[in-house]
Amino acid sequence: MSESGAFFPVSVKKFMEKGITSLSEEEKMSTLHYLENAYHQEPCNEEIVHRLIQFYNQTNKTKKAQEIGQNFLTMNGYNKDILGELSITFMQEDNMDTYFTLVRHYMEEEQNEDTQQVTNNVIPFPKQFIPRKDIRDFASWQTAEQLEFLQEARFLEIDDFLPAFKVFLADESFSPFVQSMIFELMQEKEIDEEIEVRKINKHGIFNPKKVPMLADNMFASELFTGLADKLEHSNPSLFEQVIGIIQQHLFMIYPFEFEPKDVNVWVNAYYKWANAMYGDKTMISDPVNHELMEEAISTIEELEIRQQNYFI
Known part of the structure; x- marks a missing residue:
């Protein structure tokens, strides 16, 4: 299999290029089936592991993403792309401290390979922190x-x-x-x-x-409350997934904020977009500016594409 994924099936290539929102339910199933089978055959194949973690992240299966990512690192050592995808996993789980611990471990391990071993009985004198690079x-x-x-x-x-x-x-x-x-x-x-x-x-x-710190953002708080009213009881798993996605979007654009600052527009935009991921063409009955809502959905889709293109 080439690094470009030239031998991947069409649905997998589509996922790699455009993300989970571009796939139909049938394509999602075939993509997941292919990636999981490929992983079982080649658990140390970097590209397969990377794409499978990516798929799990985008379908809110962060525990599975964390498990195979850390297994890969344990078996193969430091890998920039796998660590990068895991950063999204740990962000969704609000557990970035564990991610930083992983980063520090593998960066120190890599550095130790390039430096002479210090004699065991020598106690290094504490030094002022100096970046390893300029x-x-x-x-x-x-x-x-x-x-x-x-x-x-x-x-x-x-x-x-x-x-x-x-x-x-x-x-x-x-x-x-x-x-x-x-x-x-x-x-x-x-x-x-x-x-x-x-x-x-x-x-x-x-x-x-x-x-204001992002954690104190009143707009975000109102957005989450609005979505809770629509989803928390009717579809709690989708609600949790959407909240995680929004947190990533807000963090990605910070310190900028969503425009327009109309919470109702964004509540309905995320509600319609999230349901569309599962093939549900939800009709919006709330009094909302539908033109602004469609523009908001376009922004959401753009943020999803950009998120996939950046290694955090």
Whole structure:
């Protein structure tokens, strides 16, 4: 099987290019059947494992995604793409601490292979934290290295890192997830200055100290409440899946917000889009601007495609 997936069936290629929302129910079943069978035959095949984790993530089977991802890493060691896909898994489970522990473990393991072993009876003297690479080249680091560094930076003064972070935030070609983590770090450190942010065709100037933390976003809270009214009792599993997806979308565009700021538009847009994933052409009876709702659905679909294209 080639790295491009040239020998994958049509439904799998479609999933790889356009995501789960592009598949019919029959195509989803055939894609899952193929990937699971291929995995059982070749559990160490990086591309098969990567795509199967991706499929599980997009169908809210995060426990399965975590299991096969960690099994692969245990058997094969550090792998950038598998770790990247697992980041989405752990984000959906609100368990990024475990992800960072994995990243640190494999990055340290990789580093140890390139350094001379220290004699067992030598106790190293504590040193000031120094990045393994020049922070000015932060944008060129692998994403796993960027994430590991940002986790470490939570316990440090970050003034010396700000120039590199500003360059990263102002370039929309970089991962929007990493950009969001940098901005949140700036908020935690109460950086009080105007910062330029470009991501996902958006451009703005934000002061981290003056922007509410994403966890305190009232719009998001109202959006979740509106969806709970529609789904929590009638389809609780779909409700949990949609909430996870929305959290990822909000984090991806942060510090930007959904436009228009009409909660009813977005409640109905996510409700209609989520039901459509399962072939349910739900009719919206709520009083809502249907033109704005369809534009919101287009935005949701674009965010799903972008999410699949970025290694967090």
